[in-house]
Amino acid sequence: MMNEGKQKILEAARATIIEHGIQGTTLRGIAKKAGFSTGAIYHYYNSKEAILYDVMDEGLGEIRRIATVSIEDKKEAREIIQEIFDGMQDRLKKDAESRLQFYLAHEAMLGNVELQNKFKEKYEDWINRVEAIFVRAYGVERGPSTRAVAAWTMAAIDGMVLQTLLNVQVVESEHTNRILEYLLQDGFTHFFKIIGNEQR
Amino acid sequence: MMNEGKQKILEAARATIIEHGIQGTTLRGIAKKAGFSTGAIYHYYNSKEAILYDVMDEGLGEIRRIATVSIEDKKEAREIIQEIFDGMQDRLKKDAESRLQFYLAHEAMLGNVELQNKFKEKYEDWINRVEAIFVRAYGVERGPSTRAVAAWTMAAIDGMVLQTLLNVQVVESEHTNRILEYLLQDGFTHFFKIIGNEQR
Amino acid sequence: MMNEGKQKILEAARATIIEHGIQGTTLRGIAKKAGFSTGAIYHYYNSKEAILYDVMDEGLGEIRRIATVSIEDKKEAREIIQEIFDGMQDRLKKDAESRLQFYLAHEAMLGNVELQNKFKEKYEDWINRVEAIFVRAYGVERGPSTRAVAAWTMAAIDGMVLQTLLNVQVVESEHTNRILEYLLQDGFTHFFKIIGNEQR
Amino acid sequence: MMNEGKQKILEAARATIIEHGIQGTTLRGIAKKAGFSTGAIYHYYNSKEAILYDVMDEGLGEIRRIATVSIEDKKEAREIIQEIFDGMQDRLKKDAESRLQFYLAHEAMLGNVELQNKFKEKYEDWINRVEAIFVRAYGVERGPSTRAVAAWTMAAIDGMVLQTLLNVQVVESEHTNRILEYLLQDGFTHFFKIIGNEQR
DNA sequence: GATGAATGAGTTTTCATTCAT
DNA sequence: AATGAATGAAAACTCATTCAT
CATH class of the missing domain: 1.10.10.60 (Homeodomain-like)
Structure with a gap:
C-alpha cells in the first residue's frame, strides 16, 4: 500500500x-x-522537500508522544514528580529523536513558517502539561507565573539535552540529576510559595 | 593585508x-x-570547509565575549545578579549571533569533533563563571552541586533562546523575565540552602 | 473490445x-x-510511439474527411465555388484539429518518413480535388499549371490557418474572407485565362 | 566575453x-x-528554457532580416516585383531557418504568449512591407483590402514553405514558380483592379 | 485482463574547485 | 593578486517500460 x-x-x-x-x-x-x-x-x-517535510511532521509528532505524563492522571504529587523526572531522564537519553528535533529547529529558524507553527503548537502543548502538573502537584493557582515557570522548565530541559548532544560533559549526569530531583521535590515548592506571595 | x-x-x-x-x-x-x-x-x-571552520571559531569566540560578568569583579551580590540578568536579557535579544550558535551546534552534533571540543571549552568557561558568581553572591561552597546548578542555569538560558529563535511566544517575556529575577534574588538563595544541607 | x-x-x-x-x-x-x-x-x-503513430494516422485521416467537396459532384460552378469557400472557412475554425495537424507536420519535418508519406498522400488527394474543381468550375484544361495553382491554393489556406493558430490577427477575418470570395469568383477566372494563353 | x-x-x-x-x-x-x-x-x-527562449528570439529576429525588400526603395514596379519573387524563392530554400520557424510556431501554439506576440510583430512588419510594395507597384490605394491581400500572400508563402519542408513534392517547383511570377506580374494587377472597383 | 508499484537510464541542475589570462 | 570562465562529479528529478499480484 x-x-x-x-x-x-x-x-x-x-x-x-x-x-x-x-x-x-x-x-x-x-x-x-x-x-x-x-x-x-x-x-x-x-520532491525531496516533501519527504523532509513529512519527516519534520512526524518528528514533531513523536515529541508529543514523548510527553507521557497525562494531564488527567489522578496521582499523588510525589508520584507525578517522579514521572516528570523519569520523562526528562528519558528524553535526555533518546539521542536520535532529540537530534532530529534540533535539526528541525534549525530548519524552522531558517524561516520555515509552517514548521515554526508546529514548534509553537508542540511547546504550547508541553508547557500546558507541565503547568497542569505544577498546579496539581504544588497546589499553586494557574496564572501567567505558573506558565512562565513551565516555559523555563521546558527551556532548561531543552538546554540540557543540547549540552548532552554536544557531548559537553562539563558535569557528571549524576549531579545534574540530583539537582533536578531536589528542584522537583523542594525547589518548586518553595519557589511557588515565593511567587504566590509576590503575586498578591 | x-x-x-x-x-x-x-x-x-x-x-x-x-x-x-x-x-x-x-x-x-x-x-x-x-x-x-x-x-x-x-x-x-x-576550501569552503576552511571558511566554515573559521566562522565557527569566531562564532564561538563571540559567545565568550558575551559573558561580560568577570570572575574577578568585586561587586555586591545584588549587583552581580543584576549583571547576570542583564547579560541573559542581552543574549536573548542577539538573534543573529544566537542563530549562528545553533547552526554551529547543529554541525557539532553531526560529529564535528573539533567543533564539539570548542563547544565544551565554551561551556566550561561559562559554567565556571556562573559557578564563581554563585559562590560569591550566595555564599555557597564550590562543589559538584554548584557546578550542576550552573550547568542547569546555562541550559535554561539556551533553551529560552531557542524558544525565542523559534518564534514560540507561549509566554510573554514580561513574565519569563520576572521569574528569572525572582530566581536570581530569592530562588537560588533558598535553593543553595537546601542543597547545602542535603550535601552533608 | x-x-x-x-x-x-x-x-x-x-x-x-x-x-x-x-x-x-x-x-x-x-x-x-x-x-x-x-x-x-x-x-x-x-509503446508510446505506437500510440503517437495512430494519433497521426487518425489525425491525417480526419483532414481527408474535411475535404467535403467531392470530385464526382455534378454541380454548377458557382455552387462548387461556394462549397470550397465554406470548406475553407470550416477549416479555419477547427482549431483543435488544425493544431494537431501542425504538431504532426512538426514531427514529420523531424524526419519521420512514414508521416511524411502520409502528408504527401493527403496533399496529393486534396490538391487533386481542388484541381478537379478548378477544371470544372473555370473550364480550364488540366495541366501542370492547374496543379500548381491548386498547390498554391492549399498553401494559402494552410498559411492562413497558421496565422489564425498563432493568434496573429493582423487583418480582420471579414476582409480576408472577402478577398477569398473575390478570388474564387473573379480572380481565378481571369487568372486561368492568362495562364491558358501563356501556356500555348 | x-x-x-x-x-x-x-x-x-x-x-x-x-x-x-x-x-x-x-x-x-x-x-x-x-x-x-x-x-x-x-x-x-x-536554465534550458532560457536558452530556448533566446533561440526563439534570435530565430524570429532573423526572419525580419530576411525581408530584404525595403519599403523606402525607389524602384520600378517591375524591379520590385522581381525582388519579391527572389525573396520568396530565397525563403523557400532556407530550409534550416524555416524549419526553426515552424518549431517556434509550434511552441507559440502551445500557449507561449510572449512568443505569440513576437510572431504577431513579425507578421505585422512583413505584411506592412508587402502592402507598401503593392501600393507602389500596382498603384492601388492602401486600405483593408490591400492589407488582406498582403496577409494572404504571406500565408501562401508560409504554406508553400510548409509543403517544401514536408517533402510534399506534389508539383515541380518549376511550375509553382511560374505561377508565382504570373501572379506578381499580371495577377495582382488585375486583381487590384477588381477589388478597387468593388470597393467603391 | 488489469493494476500500480518498481525500475533505471537519462535529463536538468548545482557547486566546489581549478586555471589561463 | 585577481578574475571569472570552465570543469566534472554528483545531485534532484522524469518517464517509458516491466512485472508480481
Whole structure:
C-alpha cells in the first residue's frame, strides 16, 4: 500500500538525516536505505522537500508522544514528580529523536513558517502539561507565573539535552540529576510559595 | 593585508549562513557578498570547509565575549545578579549571533569533533563563571552541586533562546523575565540552602 | 473490445497533445485521461510511439474527411465555388484539429518518413480535388499549371490557418474572407485565362 | 566575453533543434556541440528554457532580416516585383531557418504568449512591407483590402514553405514558380483592379 | 485482463574547485 | 593578486517500460 512505502521512506530519511545531517541527506541515500530505486521514491513523494517535510511532521509528532505524563492522571504529587523526572531522564537519553528535533529547529529558524507553527503548537502543548502538573502537584493557582515557570522548565530541559548532544560533559549526569530531583521535590515548592506571595 | 580579506570573507560567510543556513551557503554567494570574485576567495582560504571552520571559531569566540560578568569583579551580590540578568536579557535579544550558535551546534552534533571540543571549552568557561558568581553572591561552597546548578542555569538560558529563535511566544517575556529575577534574588538563595544541607 | 480501449486511448492522447504538445505528453497523462492504469495501456499498445503513430494516422485521416467537396459532384460552378469557400472557412475554425495537424507536420519535418508519406498522400488527394474543381468550375484544361495553382491554393489556406493558430490577427477575418470570395469568383477566372494563353 | 559564449551556445542550440527537434535537444547535446562542459552552460544561461527562449528570439529576429525588400526603395514596379519573387524563392530554400520557424510556431501554439506576440510583430512588419510594395507597384490605394491581400500572400508563402519542408513534392517547383511570377506580374494587377472597383 | 508499484537510464541542475589570462 | 570562465562529479528529478499480484 501507499502508506507502507511512505513509512519506509520516512524511516530511511529520518535515519539518514540523523546520521548525515540534512545537508548530507541525498535522495539516493534515502532510496538505498529504504531498499528502493531512486525513481520509486517519486511514487510516494513529489520532491525531496516533501519527504523532509513529512519527516519534520512526524518528528514533531513523536515529541508529543514523548510527553507521557497525562494531564488527567489522578496521582499523588510525589508520584507525578517522579514521572516528570523519569520523562526528562528519558528524553535526555533518546539521542536520535532529540537530534532530529534540533535539526528541525534549525530548519524552522531558517524561516520555515509552517514548521515554526508546529514548534509553537508542540511547546504550547508541553508547557500546558507541565503547568497542569505544577498546579496539581504544588497546589499553586494557574496564572501567567505558573506558565512562565513551565516555559523555563521546558527551556532548561531543552538546554540540557543540547549540552548532552554536544557531548559537553562539563558535569557528571549524576549531579545534574540530583539537582533536578531536589528542584522537583523542594525547589518548586518553595519557589511557588515565593511567587504566590509576590503575586498578591 | 591578508587578514582584511579574511575578515570580509568571514563576515560575508556568517551573514550568508544566518540568512540561508549552512546548506544554502555557497562559495559563490559568500564571494559575491564579500565583494570578491570566486577565484579570489582561494587566495585567503583553501576550501569552503576552511571558511566554515573559521566562522565557527569566531562564532564561538563571540559567545565568550558575551559573558561580560568577570570572575574577578568585586561587586555586591545584588549587583552581580543584576549583571547576570542583564547579560541573559542581552543574549536573548542577539538573534543573529544566537542563530549562528545553533547552526554551529547543529554541525557539532553531526560529529564535528573539533567543533564539539570548542563547544565544551565554551561551556566550561561559562559554567565556571556562573559557578564563581554563585559562590560569591550566595555564599555557597564550590562543589559538584554548584557546578550542576550552573550547568542547569546555562541550559535554561539556551533553551529560552531557542524558544525565542523559534518564534514560540507561549509566554510573554514580561513574565519569563520576572521569574528569572525572582530566581536570581530569592530562588537560588533558598535553593543553595537546601542543597547545602542535603550535601552533608 | 480491443478497439474501444484503443479509441479511448487515442482520444486521450490527441487531447493531451493538443493541450501540452508532443513533448508534454506522457504515457501517465494519457492513461489518466483515458481512465486506464498505466499498465493497462500496454494491453492495447506496445509503446508510446505506437500510440503517437495512430494519433497521426487518425489525425491525417480526419483532414481527408474535411475535404467535403467531392470530385464526382455534378454541380454548377458557382455552387462548387461556394462549397470550397465554406470548406475553407470550416477549416479555419477547427482549431483543435488544425493544431494537431501542425504538431504532426512538426514531427514529420523531424524526419519521420512514414508521416511524411502520409502528408504527401493527403496533399496529393486534396490538391487533386481542388484541381478537379478548378477544371470544372473555370473550364480550364488540366495541366501542370492547374496543379500548381491548386498547390498554391492549399498553401494559402494552410498559411492562413497558421496565422489564425498563432493568434496573429493582423487583418480582420471579414476582409480576408472577402478577398477569398473575390478570388474564387473573379480572380481565378481571369487568372486561368492568362495562364491558358501563356501556356500555348 | 560573455556574449561570445552565449553566441556559441545559441548556435549549438539552434543546430541541435534543427537536427533533433526541440524534444530531442538536451543540454548535454548543446554543450557538446558548443564545445563546453555541461556545467559551463550555466555560466551563460540559468536554465534550458532560457536558452530556448533566446533561440526563439534570435530565430524570429532573423526572419525580419530576411525581408530584404525595403519599403523606402525607389524602384520600378517591375524591379520590385522581381525582388519579391527572389525573396520568396530565397525563403523557400532556407530550409534550416524555416524549419526553426515552424518549431517556434509550434511552441507559440502551445500557449507561449510572449512568443505569440513576437510572431504577431513579425507578421505585422512583413505584411506592412508587402502592402507598401503593392501600393507602389500596382498603384492601388492602401486600405483593408490591400492589407488582406498582403496577409494572404504571406500565408501562401508560409504554406508553400510548409509543403517544401514536408517533402510534399506534389508539383515541380518549376511550375509553382511560374505561377508565382504570373501572379506578381499580371495577377495582382488585375486583381487590384477588381477589388478597387468593388470597393467603391 | 488489469493494476500500480518498481525500475533505471537519462535529463536538468548545482557547486566546489581549478586555471589561463 | 585577481578574475571569472570552465570543469566534472554528483545531485534532484522524469518517464517509458516491466512485472508480481
